[in-house]
Amino acid sequence: MSSGKPAVRLALLGCGTVGSEVVRLLHDQAEDLTARIGAPLELVGIAVRRPGRRRGDLPVDPGLFTTDALGLVKRDDVDVVIEVVGGIEPSRTWLTEALGAGKSVVTANKALLAEDGATLHDAATRGDADLYYEASVAGAIPLLRPLRESLHGDRVTRVTGIVNGTTNFILSSMDATGAGFGEALEEATDLGYAEADPTADVEGFDAAAKAAILASLAFHTRVTAADVFREGMTGVTAADVASAKEMGCTIKLLCIAERGPDSTGQESVSVRVHPAMIPRSHPLASVGDAFNAVFVEAEAAGQLMFYGRGAGGTPTASAVLGDIVAAARNRLAGTRAPSESAYAHLPIRPIGEAVTRYHISLDVADRQGVLATVAGVFAKHEVSIATVRQSGRDEDATLVIVTHGAPDANLAATVEDLRSLDIVRSIASVLRVEGGV
Ligand code: HSE
Numbered sequence: 001m002s003s004g005k006p007a008v009r010l011a012l013l014g015c016g017t018v019g020s021e022v023v024r025l026l027h028d029q030a031e032d033l034t035a036r037i038g039a040p041l042e043l044v045g046i047a048v049r050r051p052g053r054r055r056g057d058l059p060v061d062p063g064l065f066t067t068d069a070l071g072l073v074k075r076d077d078v079d080v081v082i083e084v085v086g087g088i089e090p091s092r093t094w095l096t097e098a099l100g101a102g103k104s105v106v107t108a109n110k111a112l113l114a115e116d117g118a119t120l121h122d123a124a125t126r127g128d129a130d131l132y133y134e135a136s137v138a139g140a141i142p143l144l145r146p147l148r149e150s151l152h153g154d155r156v157t158r159v160t161g162i163v164n165g166t167t168n169f170i171l172s173s174m175d176a177t178g179a180g181f182g183e184a185l186e187e188a189t190d191l192g193y194a195e196a197d198p199t200a201d202v203e204g205f206d207a208a209a210k211a212a213i214l215a216s217l218a219f220h221t222r223v224t225a226a227d228v229f230r231e232g233m234t235g236v237t238a239a240d241v242a243s244a245k246e247m248g249c250t251i252k253l254l255c256i257a258e259r260g261p262d263s264t265g266q267e268s269v270s271v272r273v274h275p276a277m278i279p280r281s282h283p284l285a286s287v288g289d290a291f292n293a294v295f296v297e298a299e300a301a302g303q304l305m306f307y308g309r310g311a312g313g314t315p316t317a318s319a320v321l322g323d324i325v326a327a328a329r330n331r332l333a334g335t336r337a338p339s340e341s342a343y344a345h346l347p348i349r350p351i352g353e354a355v356t357r358y359h360i361s362l363d364v365a366d367r368q369g370v371l372a373t374v375a376g377v378f379a380k381h382e383v384s385i386a387t388v389r390q391s392g393r394d395e396d397a398t399l400v401i402v403t404h405g406a407p408d409a410n411l412a413a414t415v416e417d418l419r420s421l422d423i424v425r426s427i428a429s430v431l432r433v434e435g436g437v
Contacts, residue, residue, distance in 0.1 A: 005039035008328040011078040012046045013069050013094060014085035018108060018135070019046070020058055021317035022082065022324075027059040029321075037328045045072040073098045080327050082320060083107040084135075088115055099123035099131060104327035106320055108135035114209035114225040117216065121340040130330055130337040132323035137210040138163050138292040140315030141308040142322070147217040147296070148338055154298040156218040158258040160434070163210040165290035165311045166201035167233050167253040169193045171241075171275070172288040175250050180238045193290050203232035204253065204273040211255035214294070215271045219259050220344035223271055228255075229351035231274035240429050243361060243400055246389075249277040250285050254434060262349045270349040277359055278435040352409030357386070357433040359402050362418060363425040366397035370423050374399065377421070381414040382406065396425065402433060 010026070012019055026033070026041060034040045043060065047069035051062075066072055073081055073094050081098040083105065085091050091112050095105050100123045107113070113120065113136050124131040134144045138161070147156070162168050166188055173184040185202070188194035200206045208228040215223040233253045244251050255273045262268040278285050283305050287293040292310025297303050309315035330336055364370050371388070378385050384404040391398050403411065418424050 005332065007040045007042035008037065008331055009042050009044045009077050009079045010324065011044060011072045011075070011081050013072070013081065013083040013091070015046050015048045015055065015058075015065075016084070017313040018084040018316045018320065020055060021313040022084065022320050023058055023060050025314075025317050025321050026324075033321075033325065037325055037332065039328065039332055041324065041328060044077055045075065047072050069094050070097065073103070074101070078103060079331055080104040080106060080324060082324065083109055084320065085109070086111060088112055092116060092119060095120055096123045099129045100127045102127040102129050104130040104132070104331060106132045106323040106327055108133070108316060108320060110136040110206070110209040110213060111225075114212040117213070117224070118222055121342075125339060128336065130327045131340075132327055132337060133213070134323050135316045135319035137213050138294060138306070139308070139310040139312065140318045141292060141294070141306050141310065142319070143294055143306045144213070144217060145322075146304075146306070147214070148341075151296070151298055151301065152338075152341070154300045156259075156296060156298045158256070158297040159214050159218050159294060160284065160297075161210070161214065161255045161292070161294035162252050162284055162287050163214075163255050163292055163294065163310060164201055164204075164207045164253055165292055165309075166194045166198060167207070168287065168292070169290040170202070171233065171236065171251055171253065174236070174238065174241045175245075178238055178242070181234060181236060202234050204230045207253060207255050207273045211257055211271050211273050214255065215257035215269055216342070218257060218296070219269045219346055220341045221269055221346040222342045223257075223269060223348065227271060227348045229272040229274070229354075233275040235429070236275050236431070237429060239361070240431055243359065244277045244431075247277065247359075247402070248281075249279055249433070251275055251277055251431065252284060252287075254278070254284070256434065259346065260349075262347070263353050267346055268349040269346045270351070270354045272351060272354060274432055276432040276434040278433075282435040284435070352407060352412070354408045355405045356408055356411065357403050357405050358383075358411045358415075359400065359429075359431045359433050360415065360418070361428040361430075362399045362401070363428055364397055364399055365423045365425065366392050366395055367423075370397075371399070373421065373423060374401070374418065377417045378403065378414055380417070381410045383410050383414050398428070
């Protein structure tokens, strides 16, 4: 289809799982994209590390490949730079250069946005350029645009998400089969969900980067990965999952970003990533397999749920293509995407002030006064006990205690004190409980 308008020219940085799907979609949907934008999209270069690598039947002119990413970004005939390489450098240099020169940027780079989004946003302001990054969080799910645009008339109070597919697959499998973490991780690796080195996923680094991006958008405040409290899910055991079931709960690796008053009453932001028990009736509990979902609460809108595929080449490419269309339309219309909204400058509340509930499983000596002593430790730290379950074995017993909400610091101090008691043989697990059990 000819639109009569000159093409919007694209440079692609990276041609791996996501990049090759971007190329394929640009080719397969060229006619529709032209009709939707009002001008054709033209891929003018693809920067890769190994241009000679076989790329199957990728519908692209091999002459477009180059190893000189910076040279490609600087070319005068490039309007939009698409980055799907990841990592901090050299991506930051490429994108800063592009934005500063007034080129639109579409990126999926969560690590860069979470660690140093400020540099990109500042470059976008300097160059009066678009910076789009829908694919950086939760793959195909349209989530950042709703936070960045649709909800800008509202006040978001809390964002709770399952934003890592690998760990959701592992925890869903542990819940369904009773398997331990190691066995479920092996299954996830065999099926291609988990990477050979799963650290970024299972230790929560991936989710923490996404949490920082979500919190920044939701609360109009710059939040970096370093601001996010992070605890991985490798310590979740089959016994924890069984105990969660007894309480009518399941365990998920959650990212939770919320705004509210700190201990001095000042409005602030708290962002954390950790495994938590949630009731099976919670909308996030039914999110299985490697799916992602994000639950947003806003003052006027109430509760919203976004659900879909959070990873994979084609779903992530869908989000990238949406951003390319938006950036191309803006260029044709001579307008810009909404720029960064960070006017609120809310302080970050330390994890110790986050009000949570704990599920604590203790192995104790089974004799008189033990329960009273244990309960006394909770009372000393002003933590109220909601339920206690005891199961016995000879001279020993297991106590499972669930608390009411209390500042995380009080709960942590309670656990520390419990550890030092002679009658406590071991603390088998400590898990947070979320979502109104
Ligand atoms: N490794 C991530 C996940 C996908 O398992 O969800 C990319 O962010």
